[in-house]
Amino acid sequence: MTDDSAKERILCAAEELFAESGFEATPTSRIAERAGVPKGLVHYYFRRKSDLLAALVDRLPDERIEPAAVVVPGDLAGSLRGLVGELDRRFTGSLGLSHLLWREADTHHVVRDALSERFQQLVRLMRSVIVAATGGRLAGADIDNASGLLARAVTHRHATARHTGDDRPAEFDGELTFVANALSARVGKGKPPASAV
Amino acid sequence: MTDDSAKERILCAAEELFAESGFEATPTSRIAERAGVPKGLVHYYFRRKSDLLAALVDRLPDERIEPAAVVVPGDLAGSLRGLVGELDRRFTGSLGLSHLLWREADTHHVVRDALSERFQQLVRLMRSVIVAATGGRLAGADIDNASGLLARAVTHRHATARHTGDDRPAEFDGELTFVANALSARVGKGKPPASAV
Amino acid sequence: MTDDSAKERILCAAEELFAESGFEATPTSRIAERAGVPKGLVHYYFRRKSDLLAALVDRLPDERIEPAAVVVPGDLAGSLRGLVGELDRRFTGSLGLSHLLWREADTHHVVRDALSERFQQLVRLMRSVIVAATGGRLAGADIDNASGLLARAVTHRHATARHTGDDRPAEFDGELTFVANALSARVGKGKPPASAV
Amino acid sequence: MTDDSAKERILCAAEELFAESGFEATPTSRIAERAGVPKGLVHYYFRRKSDLLAALVDRLPDERIEPAAVVVPGDLAGSLRGLVGELDRRFTGSLGLSHLLWREADTHHVVRDALSERFQQLVRLMRSVIVAATGGRLAGADIDNASGLLARAVTHRHATARHTGDDRPAEFDGELTFVANALSARVGKGKPPASAV
DNA sequence: AATGAATGAGACTTCATTCAT
DNA sequence: AATGAATGAAGTCTCATTCAT
Structure with missing residues (x-):
């Protein structure tokens, strides 16, 4: 039941084109063209061009992942691998959008805010998975350090996916395992967070 | 004895403005204005606007850091902290330029190439420092995993510096220490790389 | 009921100005000015300047003349005189356009093609008139030789009309009569073309 | 002993380029480039761009042909053929220049004047050859009519040489012979010009 | 004499946006 | 609600010309 309304088609076209050439370099006329709608309609729905960007951010798919869906209790490395795999899968589906966000974050705070929010969400997710897999x-x-580190690494990997022609997953798997091992080695050392008691 | 030639002033103005508003959104006329030169001179030196970007990339300061300058033999955490400190210092000096590169990497391969090159260089540097601090x-x-992880994390931190209003260094220090500890825990396990024999 | 649409006014202005100063030397801004329309409208209708030239060529009045309208059976000289008179009349109405075409033929094939096409048409017309006036x-x-000769001469005359401040028609009348006489002297000699049997 | 001075090289380059792309469309910088001289030198010798055109016209080779060189007494057709052959030969050597003149005649009277002058000279030449070949x-x-007719036809042929990809000489030979025959048929009719007595 | 830097007017073109319908 | 015509500001870039050396 994909929304096939003109408005939706315009947003999709905008997303594609902004991702391909950047926001500034994309004329609204080309958006209309790609969406197959008359030029006037774009401005009918989105009075200013920047409204398109805002709408795109609003429409951001909720990347929420249930920790339970990827955690293999007792197997931290496996859990993390499952999580990253899932993140990669989702990322691939909206590669353009992700890059678009990176590009425009510096100049559009709507975008910047969405991006930081997503990062924070990713850190929390990492934390949950680690906690769930290691039993607190x-x-x-x-946990915080490992989560931050992994969140950064995953984000960086996605941010540069286009530059490197696709970061070899195998290589990253090593980094991931390294963190998992580091954490496993520290199980029992130091006091667990209050929330995990 | 800073180079005060018109050409240099144009480049500086371009760097500032591109960093402030992005490449596409910056008119050459504004560059001329800020550089205090006539509009024609900008195009006299840089026939097309994208040549300015290319020149900026060429002019990129060599970020080479001598491992010896930051390594404290036997103190891995300290060494890494020294390295990141130095990277942060240099980064702060050219914050705008860094962001510019991230923004435009998707659409200008000159930029993209420079960026991956810098990342590779950073990974190598991480490796050298780790090796030097742990005595092989x-x-x-x-070593590879830790280097990759740290290089990604540092890069991500710089790339988002503006978004987060400056990532609190303290927070990152924890991540860094986490990696140092993880590595220290593995000293002696596994075979060191041939080059370190 | 002349078409008074803006588009039409732009084309007329372009025709005049191109004829006055040449294609390259005429800024689109001056076209807008003379047409009394905003500068943007010129490019709204004709994205590139050369499209104006192409449109002008498309709009070229059909110079087709019915042989019957000028032929006086049995009077070759009179018939040719009638034909050239009619050609002159039409030419005078679009003198500028004609010159424009000559000027730009070397650099715009659209123009070049239109020009050769018109010449071929003129040769055929000459042939028809001669045949009709001499009864085959x-x-x-x-017939071919005389047609070619006359077509060239008429074309050359028009092409240079501006240079010579208007070729005295009287003088050309002599050349025309010369050809008519030459043809008349050959009536009956040689075999007529199959089509005239 | 070709003049190899910079000034001469500039003129040659200008001639070529004006012929290729037209006067307006040729930047002086490209002239300097093709001539292999510094940009400043072009304006040193020719303060304004139009001075180049004027100099080119001044330098026009004298197309004077000695009637005696082509006339075969008693053979009018042969004489005319010889003349046209020689004209064709010379024309081919300076095809670009000829076209240049046609293009710019409308806007530069220096050029226009040179062109009419050349045409008049051609008519006189035709006349001389006809007289010499027919013995007055x-x-x-x-004589006038035939000369005018042929001068126009030859000129038209050269003016359109580029358009038609080279007017087949054979075809024109017919037209030429047609005139020769027409003249021959009139030998003895009418009174010869005073000058020919 | 010769040259390359420098200039500024202005060319073509694009485009977000408005508006009448 | 929807559309395509219309607009004008502004952008990139070109180029003849000047000028200091």
Whole structure:
């Protein structure tokens, strides 16, 4: 039941084109053309061009992932691998959008805010997965550090996916395992976070 | 004895403005204005606007850091902290330029190439510092993984510096220490890389 | 009921100005000015300047003349005089356009093609008139030669009309009569073209 | 002993380029480039761009042909053929220049004047050859008409040489012979011009 | 004499946006 | 609600010309 309304088609076209050539370099006329709608309609729905960008951000798919869906209790490396796999899968489906956000974050705070929000959400997710997979026997600081590190690494990987012609997943798997091992080695050391008691 | 030639002033103005508003959104006329030169001179030196971007990339300061300058033998955490400190210092000096590169990498391969090149260089640097600080008693895979992880994390931190209003250094220090600890815990495990024998 | 639409006014202005100063030397802004329309409208109707030239060529009045309208059977000289008179009349109405075409033929094939097409048409017309006026008692070669000669002469005369401040018609009348006489002298000599049998 | 001075090289380059793309469309910078001289030198020798055109016209090779060189006494057709052959030969050597003149005649009177002058000279030449080949037994009017007709035809042929991808000479030979025959048929009729007595 | 830097007017073109219908 | 005509500001870039050396 995909929304096939003109408005939706315009947004899709805008998303594609902004991702291909950037916001400034994309004329609204080309958006109309790609959406197969008359030029006037674009401005009928979105009075200013920047409204398109805002609408795109509003429409951002909720990337929420249920930790339970990827966690293999007791197997931290496997859990993380499952999580990253799922993130990669979703990312691939909206590669253009992601890049668009990176590009325009500096100049459009709507975008910037959405991006930081997503990052924070990713950190929290990392944390949940780690906690769930290790049964809460890790110190809070360790969890935080590992989560931050992995969130950054995954984000960086996606941000540069286009540059490197696709970061070899195998290579990243090593980094991921490294963190998993580091965490496993610290199980039991330090006091677990209050929330995990 | 800063180069005060018109050409140099144009480049500086371009760098500032591109960083402020992005490449597409910056008119050459505004560059001329800020550089205090007639509009024609900009195009006299840089026939097309994109040549300005290319020149900016060419002019990119060499970020080479001598491992010896930051390594404290035997103190891995300290060494990494020294390295990141130095990277942060340099980064702050050219914050705008860095962001510009991230923004335009998707549409200008000159930029994209420069960016990946810099990342590779950073990974190599990480590796050198780790090796130098641990005396070559680590397995190659561990070094690679940690280097990749840290390079990504540092890069991501710089790329988002503006979004987060400056990532609190303290927070990152934890992540860094986490990696240092993880590596230290693995000293002696696995075979060190041939080059370190 | 002349078409008074803006588009039409733009075309007329372009025709005049191109004829006055040449295609390259005429800024689109001056076209807008003379047409009394905003500058943007010129490019709204004709995206590139050369499209104006192409449109002008498309709009070229059909110079088709019915042989019957000028032929006086049995009077070749009179018939040719009638034809050239009619050609002159039409030419005078679009003198500028004609010159424009000559000027730009070397660099715009649209123009070049239109020009050769018109010349071929003129040769055919000459042939028809000669045949109609002489009742088909002339050899094909003679008809062809005389037609080619006259078509060239008439064309050259028009092409240089501006240079010579208007070729005195009287003078050309002599050349025309010369050809008519030459043809008349050959009536009955040689075999007429198959089509005239 | 070709003049290899910079000034001469500039003129040659200008001639070529004006012929290729027209006067307006040729930047002086490209002239300097093709001539292999610094940009400043072009304006040093020719303060304004139009001075180049004027100099080119001044430098026009004298197309004077000695009637004696082509006339075969008693053979009018042969004589005319010889003349046209020689004209064709010379024309081919300076095809670009000829076209240039046609193009710019409308807007530069220096050029326009040179062009009419050349045409008049051609008519006179035609006349001389006809007279010399027929021994002065033709009426002046016939000579004038035939000369005008042929001069126009030859000029038209050269003016359109580029358009038609080279007017087949054979075809024109017919037209030429047609005139020769027409004249021959009139030998003895009418009174010859005073000058021919 | 010769040259390359420098200039500024202005060319073509694009485009977001408005508006009448 | 929807559309395509219309607009004008502004953008990139070109180029003849000047000028200091």
